[in-house]
Amino acid sequence: MSQASISARDIVRQLPGVLRRFPAIARGLYYYSLKDSGKDLTLGRLVERNADRYPNRPAILAGDCRITWREFDDWSNRIAHYLADLGLGKGDTVAVLLENRPELLAVVAGAAKLGVACAMLNTAQTGRVLTHSIQLVEPRLVIVGEERIDSIENIRARLSLPHPFQFLADTNTLASFGEAPAGYDNMAAQVAARNSDRPRPATPPTLGDTAIYLYTSGTTGLPKAAPGSHRKFVRAYGGFGLMSLAMTPDDVLYCPLPLYHGTALLVCWGSVLAGGSAIALRRRFSARAFWDDVRRYRATTFGYVGELCRYLLNQPPSERDRDHGLTKMIGNGLRPSIWQAFKARFGIEVVAELYASSEGNIGFSNVFNLDNTVGFSTAPYKLVRFHEGTRDPIRNARGRLEEVAKGEPGLLIGAITRKWSFEGYTQKEATEQSILRDAFRKGDAWFNTGDVLREIGCRHLQFVDRMGDTYRWKGENVSTTEVEHILDASGQVREAIVYGVEIPGTNGKAGMATLVPRDDQAFQANALLTHLRRHLPGYAVPVFLRVTHDIEKTGTFKYRKVDLQKLGYALERPDDEVYVWLPGTHEYTRLTPALVRRIDAGDLGF
Template sequence: TCLFKTPLLVPTPRKMYALLTAVAGLVLLPFLLHARFPYLWPDLQYVLRGVGIALRMRSYAKRAPCYTVLDRFLDRVRAQPGKAFLVHDGGRFSYLDVDRRSSQVARVLSRRGRLREGDTAAVFMGNEPAYVWVWLGLAKLGCVASLLNCNIRAGSLLHCFSCCGAKVLIVSADLKEAVEGILPTLLDQKVAVFVLSKECDTVGIEALADELDAASEEPLSPALRMNVTLKTPALYIYTSGTTGLPKAAVINHERMWLASFMQTIAGVTSSDVIYIYLPLYHSAGFLMGLTGAIDKGITVVLKRKFSASQFWNDCRRHNVTVIQYIGEIMRYLCNTPKKDNDKIHSVRLALGNGIRSDTWTEFLQRFGGVRICECYGATEGNIGFVNYTGKIGAIGKVNTHSLQRSYPYAMIKYDTEKEEPVRDSRGLCVEVPLGETGLLVAKITKSTPFSGYANKEQTKKKILTDVFEKGDLYFNSGDLLRTDHEGFIYFQDRIGDTFRWKGENVATTEVTDVMIMLGFIEEANVYGVRVPGHEGRIGMASLKLTQGMKLDLLATYEHIKTYLPSYAIPRFLRIQNLLDVTGTFKQMKVKLAEEGFDPAVIRDSMYFLEDNKGYVPMTKDIYSSISEGRLRL
């Protein structure tokens, strides 16, 4: 009896060929897609994470009251009370420990400082656990925390405190003397000043430590912050720009959330341990670091300040998996003496901004397979980018046109001499072609608002009008960027750093990159200085030499004339023992530019580049010849 009612079907050669072709096509498809779209998978991951974030924000906004980072922290306390939240200087504080301590802070400040929902209190402290529970305590009262830079003093300190309308100042014991310098003015303004110590002999400053220890640790009623919305101010964070007094940027609860999501975009998970050594008074350390850690429910290893020599030992000791960086941090690490265990650590991800391409490459070669997630954004800005692919040198990537539809931005032509955007006959700005450098501007809309600063006049100065249409409003980033054909975005310069000489724009970062290729130059700060009788600014470089090495003038000249166009070569060199930087490691240029190259004013060694001869010591005679127009540059 036949077991099969249907005869066995044998494919014909043609069908077999078609089948094999189809199978081969399926096998080759991933390779073909990768060849045509090399960033398809990371693009897709980025989009999916973005959609998830958008859905979360919509959900948080619909809740009544709205769901804030503080609420996220309280949920973490309930879900993982015993998990380590803060590790600092040998101490360990669980999520529950920090919650209880912050409740004590809230009760004492409510009673002694008479703080209520909507009030502002200034926090003047360095990186320490108390910083975290003081902020959380203020948040539990529905108050706004003004995060003062712990390095400022005298007039700057008073300015920063006063510009946000704070009624209370909370200071750590080690910074009490700094406050004493402005105390009479604070007392005249009837400001309550509290120091986190057990005793204080300064009249007008009250010690709080004993009272905090005795206060109840019980949770506070959410009714104390019932009127908080995502648009309510949560923080004042001060921009550390290279000129003028710091500006208090308004950070509302929505913006706090968006900055915190950077860890989600970068791929941080709940099992990670993050190392925060950047100052908590800035957005990188506080928002991308601390509040991002709260969102993920991870452990924070908190360091008072960055130490290149202790960095990797700290990472190994605490099993750190995620680090932050900014500015020159990575280069500082690369400059430490090499060790056999450089690649022995658990760090898998570095999150930050401002790493140079050469340092990026050197860091990976020396310290192993750490994924570097470079991002771009300003504390007060309404636009940001993320280089989620790890492409060396890029600050971000645009993977679809949908980003520009949802978050409209453009790179526009900018006149560095007039220090203003180029406008056409209609008075509108001109967008640069793909691949060219332009000033980044981002449209101010309901979905991309610009909260600005506490000072309304300062807010107005950052807004451009009539950019592409009459009456439109755009945030002026102050940064010159470039986008390539693959959608990668590259930072070129800040408009204050770019100068024009001999009819050409000189990008200071380009000159700096060339100069630090020389082994005896550790750091270079390049800027333009004005010369009597000349249009524009001529290049000058302030240099810090590598320890134990001398400046080779001939080698310097031969090197830079090989790599730089003539108009970009610095005509003046200034040797300094230490280059001044801001709290976020941005080089200070304005003061140096104002000091110029007068040897009667500047005591540092200086050199002048004679035409086609090389650098010679700067003298009073050379300065006089230039100033009087006898020596043309």
């Protein structure tokens, strides 16, 4: 990674642009810094504000569907009344399994008006993992789209809910209700019968109440549910929508990212709410369709993860590369190696790179529009020394943490205070595992992000790596422990460990498993691939396999995972067999020196 540096001169150079945006920055700082958890400022209120101020401006664009802010507010009000009629209220939870379509946002907004939290289920999850995710939050009901009925049908017998399953047809349900399968309530038909008056619950939600649950991978091996308060929407509204992007009603933000992710739901939609802007949705990202969509919706902004940008840059150059109105982008993971090339080719003026996590209490924003940085934060944080390959900080002889020198990679930790609270997870044990206590003095508490960053000048940071038992591939966090559990259940494996390895020309890290086969049968790589694809989302299936006779351990029987990560998919150990799941294929292929050279050259399009 390029280690850029930022000087005071760089900051001064950006001041004219900052001064032009100063009114928006000042307003954004106010919203970002709100402390009063009991304040009557919620996601529902933000929607109502825009309906009052910009009633006829578009709020959502999706295909041929155009929904104004007034229509969206009315729709969410009807949903709120329907949920209230079912007996739901503040403190309850509903689970939502929908792809990127307007119904998802309407459900989240409608539930938020009652103080009902929406658990945003990952649409790639199935089977045991999906069951676990639903049961974690103990929902009163599950709202499922027709496009995901099979996922629920396969686990429905394991779920016991107070209310029937809610069904939303895979269409524009404002125009066509569709037909619900047996055992499901047709939610769209039920909602249409309610009035559109704004609900006034007896116990209204407040800033500090939970609005959503986002799922994050962790060291437990199964997803953890992280509560997100209305405050997180308000902080995204101020910190990203106003301070970074200065969004207005004339802006359209194109979002091809899945809305069950915090980057899409909190950052992108939060930014749209700040400007009274429109969000343009696409079910799944398509590099080929991207610029046609941008032109179709007249998008000015888009939400990204780094992998998405690489896909766009890898498309053949076109004379229409700058034939669009897109000038701003917001997201995370844009690598320094492609930062300038992406801006130059597509004419992007503002890269609002950020750092945040679903459960975290700290965020960074590139307010000054500088290159190769996640920006700065007003929250208290430190970068500390850590044990390589783990999420564990190093404690000195006095039991305290030590900060790294400027420019050195360090584990990012955020101070937990009344203003910068840590909302944690639904599982108390998982929450406590993420807190570092007595870090610098007795009684203090810090959130351990598990991520390594470095300071590159003027309090601006640059992302370096994700540590511990997760890695990021295809814009998704992958739990190594969960993949290891699926490998163990294959019947072919005696030992297995999973980690991420770098492939030149890609973002994040591809999954790799080193395994020892069982002695009583011949190892069948493709039978294993079939098993993995049946039980894991595609992004979590290991791209590489290293089949070996023994996995080296430490004296305390811990695997030497760091050494294997450094080895990667190299063919330096003659007794090992190394396989790769090549793009566009349905089998593992035995690696050869020639194939390694092609992968290293970036010829295979992972």
